[in-house]
Amino acid sequence: MDKKKSFINWLKKSWSLFLILSLTLGLAPFTPEPHLFGKIRWVFGGAKGMQAMDWFDLFMHATPWILFLLSISLLLTDRKSSHSTK
Numbered sequence: 132m133d134k135k136k137s138f139i140n141w142l143k144k145s146w147s148l149f150l151i152l153s154l155t156l157g158l159a160p161f162t163p164e165p166h167l168f169g170k171i172r173w174v175f176g177g178a179k180g181m182q183a184m185d186w187f188d189l190f191m192h193a194t195p196w197i198l199f200l201l202s203i204s205l206l207l208t209d210r211k212s213s214h215s216t217k
Contacts, residue, residue: 139205142198142201142202142205143202143205143206143209145198145202146199146202146203146206149195149198149199149202150199152195152198152199153195153196153199156192156195157192157193157194157195157196158192159192166188166192167189167192167193167196170185170188170189170192170193171189173185174189
């Protein structure tokens with residue numbers, strides 16, 4: 132259980148790292164549009180013609196954003212619970 136708590140604490144502390152990764156690796160290449168946006172549009176369009184490499188690419192570009200959102204939500208949940216106990 133101690134490893135789980137230390138991992139969650141690391142996630143909470145690393146929000147700024149995840150933000151930087153999201154804005155750089157998560158959006159690269161930037162022109163003509165961020166790669167992640169194109170992949171998401173492709174999925175919402177039915178994902179016709181997507182191959183395994185495309186799914187892997189979507190996962191790799193989305194991972195920093197998922198970690199950033201998870202980190203922020205853990206941080207906000209922790210702050211909310213600490214304010215309600217006071």
